[in-house]
Amino acid sequence: MAIIVNLDVMLAIRKMSLTELSEKVGITMANLSILKKGKAKAIRFSTLELICQTLDCQPGDILEFRANEND
């Protein structure tokens, strides 16, 4: 997919585990895992807001567009 999810990078920078993020944001581990693996087809603004708030970052730090990236 052309949109790359850098959630694992941000988690590493903030030294936070996925479980911890899941507890703080209130999103299930299964859903966060879908997002982290780049399998998600869409992300709600509310989810993005919560993740950005918890990780103290911008949406652009989590999502990245790469022009020639395919499946």
Add this chain to the structure above:
Amino acid sequence: MKKIKQPLSIKIIYWFTQVTFWIFVVVFVAAIAINIALLTESLGDTMQLHSALPVEVNYSEKGSFSIYGKTQEIEFVEATGKLHYINTNKDLAKWFGGAMMGVVIIFLYIFIMFRRFIGNVYRGFVFERFNIRMLKNIAYGLVVLWFFSIVYSALFYYFIAKELVFEHLEITSKYDSFGILLVVALFLWVLSHIFMNGVGLQEEQKLTV
């Protein structure tokens, strides 16, 4: 897994399908038994076969009935009917046995597909890829049944109905086109495409975080 509470209509259709399916399985087994008996010629020489006449019959007789205190004159003009083959010819019986087997097999296939489809819906699996396949298979089964019925009617007309001689009846060449089968098949095919869209939407919804 979380138990899904189904509406009453789905429950009724599910259980009705279950019961009728097993009744149909009995019919299928009976059809096989009759065909074996026909092929081995073990039904004796006095078989009394009945078959539907797939063409219309012209018959003219005047009559009347009373309504609102007045007599209404009528004329009977057209009918469909059944034939009784007195002491049925064995070769003819085999021919009919084969046709019956064909219809029963197609019906059984459609029934199996429908039973699976309803079973999936009953268990809460509605917008699933295997349901699309079932719907398409039912539609194809109906098209095959339509084709079979048309061929059967045409053969029946050319080999039997055309040769029938009666004193007061005139056998016509008007036989049913079984168009309703094609309409239902087309409807199911369209429905399968709607389901395809539903599957896409459900997958997208599942993968929305």
